[in-house]
Amino acid sequence: MKFLKKTVLLTCLLLSCINLFPVDGADENKPGWKAGIASMVITPEESLWMAGYASRDHVSEGILHDLWTKVLVLEDADGNKAVLITNDLLEIPKISSDRIRDRLEKKYGLTRAQVILNCSHTHTGPVLYDALSNWYPLDEEQLTKITAYTDKIENLIVDLVGTALNRMEPADIYSGNGIARFQVNRRNNPEALSTQINDLKGPNDYAVPVLKITDRSGKLLAIVFGYACHPTVLNFYLFSGDYPGFAQKEIEKLYPGTTAMFFQGAGADQNPLPRRSVPLAQQYGRTLAAAVDRVLNEEMQRLEPSLSTGYSEINLQFANPPPSKTDLLQHISDTSDTPDYLKLTAKTLLQRLDRGEVFDTVYPFPCQVWSVGNQAIIALGGELVIEYAIELKKIFGQDIFVMGYSNDIMAYIPSETILKEGGYEGTRSPFFTTPWNMNIQSAIINEMIRLAEKAGIQVLK
Numbered sequence: 466m467k468f469l470k471k472t473v474l475l476t477c478l479l480l481s482c483i484n485l486f487p488v489d490g491a492d493e494n495k496p497g498w499k500a501g502i503a504s505m506v507i508t509p510e511e512s513l514w515m516a517g518y519a520s521r522d523h524v525s526e527g528i529l530h531d532l533w534t535k536v537l538v539l540e541d542a543d544g545n546k547a548v549l550i551t552n553d554l555l556e557i558p559k560i561s562s563d564r565i566r567d568r569l570e571k572k573y574g575l576t577r578a579q580v581i582l583n584c585s586h587t588h589t590g591p592v593l594y595d596a597l598s599n600w601y602p603l604d605e606e607q608l609t610k611i612t613a614y615t616d617k618i619e620n621l622i623v624d625l626v627g628t629a630l631n632r633m634e635p636a637d638i639y640s641g642n643g644i645a646r647f648q649v650n651r652r653n654n655p656e657a658l659s660t661q662i663n664d665l666k667g668p669n670d671y672a673v674p675v676l677k678i679t680d681r682s683g684k685l686l687a688i689v690f691g692y693a694c695h696p697t698v699l700n701f702y703l704f705s706g707d708y709p710g711f712a713q714k715e716i717e718k719l720y721p722g723t724t725a726m727f728f729q730g731a732g733a734d735q736n737p738l739p740r741r742s743v744p745l746a747q748q749y750g751r752t753l754a755a756a757v758d759r760v761l762n763e764e765m766q767r768l769e770p771s772l773s774t775g776y777s778e779i780n781l782q783f784a785n786p787p788p789s790k791t792d793l794l795q796h797i798s799d800t801s802d803t804p805d806y807l808k809l810t811a812k813t814l815l816q817r818l819d820r821g822e823v824f825d826t827v828y829p830f831p832c833q834v835w836s837v838g839n840q841a842i843i844a845l846g847g848e849l850v851i852e853y854a855i856e857l858k859k860i861f862g863q864d865i866f867v868m869g870y871s872n873d874i875m876a877y878i879p880s881e882t883i884l885k886e887g888g889y890e891g892t893r894s895p896f897f898t899t900p901w902n903m904n905i906q907s908a909i910i911n912e913m914i915r916l917a918e919k920a921g922i923q924v925l926k
Contacts, residue, residue: 522602
């Protein structure tokens with residue numbers, strides 16, 4: 466009997482000790498992450514000119530599936546906040562991005578370091594005002610409609626962030642990386658031979674970075690994922706999010722009640738090949754969703770509730786001075802072999818000079834870093850080529866998340882290799898025929914190292 470009493474007493478003591486050490490995420494009163502999520506359809510309600518292809522010759526004809534803006538707000542145990550905004554759009558130009566982020570700071574106290582504004586870069590979304598709008602032969606009616614739509618998007622994003630802030634609840638965050646292999650380096654593999662090539666060439670990064678956000682009971686709230694590949698499967702006149710849109714739809718079908726958010730990586734020189742059909746876009750969407758699903762069902766890294774953010778703008782240089790009036794007039798002359806869409810750009814630049822504008826000799830390029838627990842997230846502006854992701858992973862580790870197309874999409878951001886080789890990605894800048902200086906890659910990488918070290922992210926080399 467005495468032995469039984471001692472056994473019962475010992476069992477009670479052991480149970481009480483176990484209660485002193487709760488399972489991760491089980492203590493509802495323990496300070497931790499909070500998260501707020503909001504989303505809204507942004508599909509235009511009327512026909513608008515579509516972004517991405519200069520060869521289009523008329524406005525949109527309908528909708529394949531809806532476009533979305535989605536917001537995730539994170540708050541760590543000390544009350545530090547970060548806001549990720551993803552958009553099914555080709556781009557949000559600097560003028561709009563600056564206005565949005567200025568308004569977020571004024572209304573909610575969110576600095577530029579705390580806000581990432583990423584676009585999927587779908588080529589079946591609408592044109593925004595001043596977002597390559599000078600590529601397209603827009604009449605006054607279209608300009609009026611596009612300006613109104615752009616204003617609507619800006620207002621919607623600001624309001625949506627407020628909605629997400631009001632929905633904050635205790636959460637847990639996990640990270641992981643998957644893999645998908647439908648991206649092809651378009652500079653090294655001719656599209657016309659894509660179904661015949663057995664030996665794909667050129668640099669690639671097939672990573673599928675994933676963030677999982679749950680409530681404290683483990684219920685899924687949001688899934689954030691990315692991929693580095695142009696959304697150019699489709700080139701018709703129906704609005705859609707291309708393969709990222711199908712991937713988000715598929716994930717939300719797999720996990721009902723969850724918000725799936727896609728961010729574009731360093732996919733400027735990566736294409737989905739083969740392409741040009743809706744079934745292919747659906748296939749790539751399902752492939753990406755399957756990669757995400759695999760990560761969600763394996764062990765993921767639980768992120769501690771600590772957050773640090775950093776942001777800067779560095780002045781990128783050009784290889785040559787900005788174009789003069791004489792240069793631009795040569796591009797639009799009858800004897801010029803400049804493509805029509807670049808002639809439109811030249812005319813727009815001429816109008817700016819005629820208004821008395823002086824072109825800057827440098828461009829303010831946005832660099833950004835977040836440390837979410839010990840998950841490093843790097844966000845860079847422009848159409849970032851894949852070599853940046855490869856180089857940054859050598860410096861910070863293979864598990865970092867790299868976003869391109871963030872905060873300002875001004876032009877292609879080529880690597881030093883591509884600048885030497887030339888070609889489409891290597892000869893474009895905000896001045897369209899004035900290439901970037903050869904030093905831009907080292908300038909960007911060095912700034913990211915500085916920002917990362919300041920945010921407490923370890924440098925491997």
